[in-house]
Amino acid sequence: MTYVSDVTALARKDLLLELRAKETLPSMLLFVIAALTIFHFALPHGTSHQAALGLLWAALIFTALLGLTRAFVAEREQGMFDALVLAPCDRSAIWLGKTLAVLAFLVAAEVVALPAFAAFFSGVDGRTVAAVALADVGIATVGTLFGAMAVAGRARELLLPLLFLPMAIPIVIGGVGGYLWFLVLYDAIFAVLSWAAFEYVIAEV
């Protein structure tokens, strides 16, 4: 199964890069705590748990954006797309490896964010945790694809949020409402679409 081996090698590479650079993950962790703090001050007294939960989702989406913006920066700045594209591996393996790494960062950020939220506001139930996990898949798959697009353009930090946020709206709706089946549907549809579309997106970056 060379495809699996390719994906593993690429995902390992991405995790290793982050471990060395130590830029993305610490920023995400700091950002999510800072965002939750701001949200505490932004909410008036006696706000319902529902409202606070909604802001958790906002914090998660924006934290994810922070991570996604950095996803392909190494490839872009060091021209690595050329080297990867020439290798015999399937181009979708590049996407899958990167997506798995992004997923790992998202989970790591949420391992910090969810307890922080529980401490700052109120408890988080199992349904929310499941929803966050499912949402992560959707965010990572679509976000990685769009991250590759954004990195080809000029104003990449501006472009990625614009491209990604409309796609994130159904995720937030599914998450806040606890519609787990909807999140599964979203993930299935857009994961397949992203997997298939990636080779076109990096065809001539």
Next chain:
Amino acid sequence: MVRVRLSALAAACTGLVGLALALIFFVAPTDADQGFSQRIFYFHVPIALTSYACFGWGAWKALRYLRTRDERADLESYVAIHQGVIFGALTLLTGSIWAKASWGVWWSWSENQLVLFLVLFLFYCAYFMLRFSVEPGPARANMSAVYALFGVVLIPVSFLAIRLSQKFIHPVVFTSHGPQMTGSQFFVFCVSFAALLTLFATLYQVELAGKRLDAHVRELRELLT
């Protein structure tokens, strides 16, 4: 040949739009509940449907581009989506006016159609940001095509999400039992829809022709230098 078709199309468009306007304002029966302002419905819903048609056509051309790598398909996709955003903005505008006339508010989050168009409007405006941000060439065309396809898949997914997110108080137009409109209302609606589709087709051809001319001029300029 194309010029003849375009003028015929434009003539048909003018005729249909004129007819539709006449019908909307003079022939359609006044609604018992909402009065005169209900007539906005004959603009709002067909404009929304036309907008979907624009995005659908844009996605189809995007698929053609990915298959054939023909730059013309990329241009056609771009023009269709451009029209779609214009019609989408009009949908938001007419929807807002209708909301004001019917319920006294400029915006209502419980209007599923309106909220969906807001999401789509944001999505397809980002399409243009993408195009402006990347140098012209195969890379930009590829990415635009992929994004256009994502958009069209997003339409039903978003609609489902928005429905889930709220109570449904938008006056139901089409139900599984057929349109809740009287015969004459349905007729006016169809004429209006036909008029708007023709308008899209005309504007699409006009813009396409203009952009192709632009490209030819630039090509000539390049060859002469």
Next chain:
Amino acid sequence: MISARGLAKRYGDRRVFTGLDLDLAPGGFLLVTGPNGSGKTTLLRVLAGLAAPSAGELRLPERHTVGYLGHEPLVYRELTPLENLTLFGRLYRLPERAERIGMLLERFGLWEVRHERVSTFSRGMQQRLGLCRVLLHEPSLLLLDEPYNALDQQGAELLDSIFDERDLDKPRTWVVATHEPQRVERRATERLAFA
């Protein structure tokens, strides 16, 4: 190895080159000259299969038999030489890659620093690592874009010796773009000059 007729490449309205004909036999050495910005890099990318031609016919070998060295050495700066080459070794499905990697690193004088991050290297060392990456999978077609630009003295001599290598399992075909052709002039079997 490579055959092109009426090859053209443009980005939107910007035409880089048109009407290019080319035949490169296996074992040949194509020298591409011209000032910076004249289109050499674009041609090399097209010949490497990284960019599709806008017009014309092009026949290329399979992409995994191609090695490409661009202006950048195309290695990950935050990884070590060993990690970089191991990654590409796996992606190119090389058998016994550890041996081959070790051999290349030795030859290019990078064995001692194999566990240090590429970001700590000089430009010359990075370019030498780039050459290792290019040669790793024993390609039969190698495209080098301004290779001497970033190479230090040691690297340049190594490259010369690589050019001169014979008695290989399969002959190497070269495409080298440079705006200072003196160094490789004598090896060239074909020439292409960009204005």
